[in-house]
Amino acid sequence: MRFSALKILKEALTGHKGWQPMWRDPVPQAEYDYVIVGGGGHGLATAYYLAKEFGQARIAVLEKGYLGGGNVGRNTTIIRSNYLLDGNEPFYEFSLKLWEGLEQDFNFNAMVSQRGILNLIHTDAARDAATRRGNAMLLNGADAELLTRDQVRAMYPWLNFDNARFPIKGGLLQRRGGTVRHDAVAWGYARGADMRGVDLIQNCEVTGLRIEGGRIRGVDTTRGHIGARKVGVAVAGSSGKVMSYAGMRLPIESHVLQAFVSEGLKPFIDGVMTFGAGHFYVSQSDKGGLVFGGDIDGYNSYAQRGNLPVIEDVIEGGMALMPAIGRARLLRTWGGIMDMSMDGSPIIDKTHVDGLYFNGGWCYGGFKATPASGWCFAHLLARDEPHKTAAAYRFDRFLRGAMIDEKGQGAQPNLH
Amino acid sequence: MIINHPILGPRDAAEFVYLGDAALINRPDGMTASVETFHDYLYLRDNPAGEHRELWYHEQGDRSWLVVTRNTVTHEITKVELARDVARAQGRSK
Incomplete structure (x- = not known):
């Protein structure tokens, strides 16, 4: 089935009786x-x-x-191609290039949004690792920018920059990364x-x-x-x-990974962000919910649902990074089964x-x-x-x- | 998940570190086994949906290794043994 503005108008006027199955x-x-x-x-x-x-x-x-x-x-x-190793980075960069042309290719709105993905840096060693990773990305034709603390602050002034344990010292930004529906x-x-x-x-x-x-x-x-x-x-x-x-x-072992969505909030995170010290990553959906996750539960599972200790751990990571979310309520959590390779x-x-x-x-x-x-x-x-x-x-x-x-x-x- | 430790009683699974399939107890003899045998031991898994015997380490407790029989579809734990006892029952010296 194909869609057009004319078709939407026609269906709106005739009671939406003419829509056909997509396949x-x-x-x-x-x-x-x-x-x-x-x-x-x-x-x-x-x-x-x-x-x-x-x-x-x-x-x-x-x-x-x-x-x-x-x-x-x-x-x-999340879509991104910020990998380090030769076996991975050309593949993921190929994938990101396909994402960039995907909607034109299959003529369907997948809401590909290249809003950027920022990996935060908390130590000097992490900056060295991020620099190396960024260089590997550039060598493989991807984009990467190393940001200073002030550049990160300009993007997200409300982050917990002066956390005593994990102060934010910069970030590795891939602007072509982002999210897709x-x-x-x-x-x-x-x-x-x-x-x-x-x-x-x-x-x-x-x-x-x-x-x-x-x-x-x-x-x-x-x-x-x-x-x-x-x-x-x-x-x-x-x-x-x-x-x-x-x-x-x-x-391969099958493990459960949980993901989370908060209640809808006004827009305040316009990209994808990862906390480099704990394992926490977050973006904000177009509906306003914070979409976030962290580590897998860590044991074999086919259950498509996880357990509470990991929920606590992920949300602790979120609170360490951005205390501002402390009063937001969690709307949904769910689990998926990951084919974890060795x-x-x-x-x-x-x-x-x-x-x-x-x-x-x-x-x-x-x-x-x-x-x-x-x-x-x-x-x-x-x-x-x-x-x-x-x-x-x-x-x-x-x-x-x-x-x-x-x-x-x-x-x-x-x-x- | 609550793991009913044979010595310490019911403990939260968050106190434990997970290793994987309890078949890892049966390590091949490093002096005689072939590379292929060690590859299979190290990297290949049965990965069943259903009953699974697996190794858990009580890191935040008495540091014992346990063999937990758990259903990977429901997370129900039906049996907990000391890995030491399981290994000895299979003829291992320790």
Whole structure:
């Protein structure tokens, strides 16, 4: 369905009876060339780019619930490319460039807002690290600016600059970072894929992978068997479950991450900000709510809800940074299931089964990666070789000792 | 979550540090195991949705290691053992 000002006017005058569904609700066919398991952001983007950029046809996306009902509808909507390591930064910069052209590309308003992301600096060592990170970003064609304390004060005069333990000494600013209307990303990709003939099949849970002679033949689902020449799995927190159908154990644990929204307040945070001393990040939505989060709970979970100690910890971080929010009330908290990889970086790779491909391990950073993840996964599916920006995201990096440990924390999922 | 410590009784899970799957007790012999065996031990996980036996360390308490049997879908804890007892029952000396 297409939208226009004329159409809105016509519908307003005729009782809004002419609106059509945004995408078809097709019956699964017996066989496809490509079956994408998972109708979230990454799966939908993969199908969209497979059809649009790689000219492929006979594609289906299988979703166990409804489109965009998983983490793409549960995140804190931040986009950025402020990474340090060579394995990561070109990929995330590619993703940010795709975000910048996304709305024109799929002709849908995703409210991409490049309002800037500011990482605060609290110590001399942190300034050194931020300088290094900023230089790495610049070398990879991203933008980065090191701000002094006074420059940060000009942006956010009400921050707690003189906190005795964690005084604010500056910041690393990426002006091209920002936020996006997360649900609209799923909807835009879904509509774009549907318009190019991709079958989006909802309420269709994959219950098994049909493998014969080391080659994928299709998937068993709650709506029957569906044959496939190639199967791409992009199911985030359910990665371990789906890949176990192929006998695989993954370098991934599923953890719960909580997020928070306050009551609506008048505009006072116009960008995205991260507290470098604790783990706390915040932006203000267009409706006025403060959208914020912090660490994962830290234990294996599939529950999509967390526990109170982490809520307390996150809000303590917020209060340390900006005491002004002390009287704001918390409106909602929720949890999503993160596919936490061992080194904190993702995997986009083939598997030991011919025609079976995996995309996962996004930890709590999958949203910003959505366009590039879809593009690179489509590249791998269509051409059987990794996209150049995702070449490091391989299963065997743990065996080779080539981990991409952005935080330098070691191979332990709940430390990333 | 409340972890019912076998010695100290019910304790808040916030007093503990989480390590992961209790299968980590079964570390391969470093002198004989292959690189692939150690890779699998270090990096690969079953990651089940449902019952999960896992290692928790009572850092803010008596510094014991526990094996907690917990449901990862409901967070319900059904069994708590001292990791020492579990390891010894598997034939380890300590």
